[in-house]
Amino acid sequence: MPKTLEELASSFLKGLIPYVPGKPVEEVERELGIKGAVKLASNENPLGASPRALRALREALPDSHRYPDGGGYYLKRDLADRLGVTPDHLILGNGCNEILDLMARCFLLPGDEVVIADPAFVIYGMLAHLQGCRKILVPLKSWTHDLEAMAKAVTSKTKMVFIGNPNNPTGTAVTPAEIEAFMQAIPEDLLVVMDEAYIEYVPQEMVPDSLGFVRQGRWVIVLRTFSKIYGLAGLRIGYGIAPPPLVELLNRARAPFNTNALAQRAALAALDDQQHVTSSRKVNELGKAYLTTELGRLGLQVPPSWANFLLVDLKHDGAAVAEALLRKGVIVRPLGGRYLPTHIRVTIGTPPENERFIEALKSVLQS
Ligand SMILES: Cc1ncc(COP(=O)(O)O)c(C=O)c1O
Numbered sequence: 001m002p003k004t005l006e007e008l009a010s011s012f013l014k015g016l017i018p019y020v021p022g023k024p025v026e027e028v029e030r031e032l033g034i035k036g037a038v039k040l041a042s043n044e045n046p047l048g049a050s051p052r053a054l055r056a057l058r059e060a061l062p063d064s065h066r067y068p069d070g071g072g073y074y075l076k077r078d079l080a081d082r083l084g085v086t087p088d089h090l091i092l093g094n095g096c097n098e099i100l101d102l103m104a105r106c107f108l109l110p111g112d113e114v115v116i117a118d119p120a121f122v123i124y125g126m127l128a129h130l131q132g133c134r135k136i137l138v139p140l141k142s143w144t145h146d147l148e149a150m151a152k153a154v155t156s157k158t159k160m161v162f163i164g165n166p167n168n169p170t171g172t173a174v175t176p177a178e179i180e181a182f183m184q185a186i187p188e189d190l191l192v193v194m195d196e197a198y199i200e201y202v203p204q205e206m207v208p209d210s211l212g213f214v215r216q217g218r219w220v221i222v223l224r225t226f227s228k229i230y231g232l233a234g235l236r237i238g239y240g241i242a243p244p245p246l247v248e249l250l251n252r253a254r255a256p257f258n259t260n261a262l263a264q265r266a267a268l269a270a271l272d273d274q275q276h277v278t279s280s281r282k283v284n285e286l287g288k289a290y291l292t293t294e295l296g297r298l299g300l301q302v303p304p305s306w307a308n309f310l311l312v313d314l315k316h317d318g319a320a321v322a323e324a325l326l327r328k329g330v331i332v333r334p335l336g337g338r339y340l341p342t343h344i345r346v347t348i349g350t351p352p353e354n355e356r357f358i359e360a361l362k363s364v365l366q367s
Helices: 025-032 051-063 073-083 096-107 122-130 147-152 176-185 210-215 244-253 261-271 274-297 318-327 351-366
Strands: 090-093 113-118 134-139 158-164 191-195 220-225 238-241 309-313 333-336 340-347
Touching: 025 318, 051 261, 073 090, 073 238, 073 261, 090 096, 090 244, 096 122, 096 158, 096 191, 096 220, 096 238, 096 244, 113 122, 122 134, 122 158, 134 147, 147 158, 147 176, 210 220, 274 309, 274 351, 318 333, 318 340, 318 351
Parallel strands: 113 134, 113 158, 158 191, 191 220
Antiparallel strands: 090 238, 220 238, 309 340, 333 340
């Protein structure tokens, strides 16, 4: 009897539930026969990319027949200058998701323990599962990573810990002092993934000196991305900052041309447009204040978010409300799972998008 595909596949694929992406806006509009749907489901920048990045993209298009610079020379040099590290502290990825993937592939082996907050970014758990690891899930405390409990959960078998700061889907952040205490409490040979995909939204006094641990040579990789405040999610580019020996190991497994030429050029131009970053932050702050107030008026509380999205407890089945919102042309993310059956995650949009969401939500909750 020939083997089935299931038998041939890695046994760790069993029980793995694939990440379900939302439908494209155009498809939602076509299916529902509506126009002007707003997508507040994937934590993208509602202002879009910087005009400078768009110009750089247009200028780069004629070179599309060339392979990209596999070493990302110019982008790494620019990032290194801005971050106060050397280029060999940097690795570029097809979104920082690819770097999460590389960390898992390069370090995690069956039987290793991985400490993850619950709920956190779903990809951490999926990667640990795929490598055959034991997931040690540590519940959040007041919607925030409980770093004290996470440090206590570390055993001699623990290989890696993931910290989403700010955390997705709650938007909460840990304080610099909490991170400092955590780093002192854990063994030196524990790999720490500090996922800072939303860090540019966080006020300076709340940003931990995660790069300080990297400079000290601790086994920390800090992940950042151009998908969020820089508005380049569709181009797929992010980066990791880690001690050079860690970067060197990841580079052994990295595909040679993992970040594309357009993404590299756009990212460079986006870094140069800090005014766009400032405007994006401002729009986000205003939107956050508006949504928090309006949701409060509807009797709905949200955990304090330091990112560009809010976790909303609807006190009704989250998936059903998300479906009803979809029919009104507002796309949000239902969460589900053990802790969040009545929650949705909504990305903070432009003022008209936020108003549209609130109006749609009012009407759904009334009916
Ligand atoms: C916490 C967190 N980490 C990483 C990512 C992945 O970002 P990228 O688009 O750079 O792969 C996301 C995207 O939503 C995220 O929310």
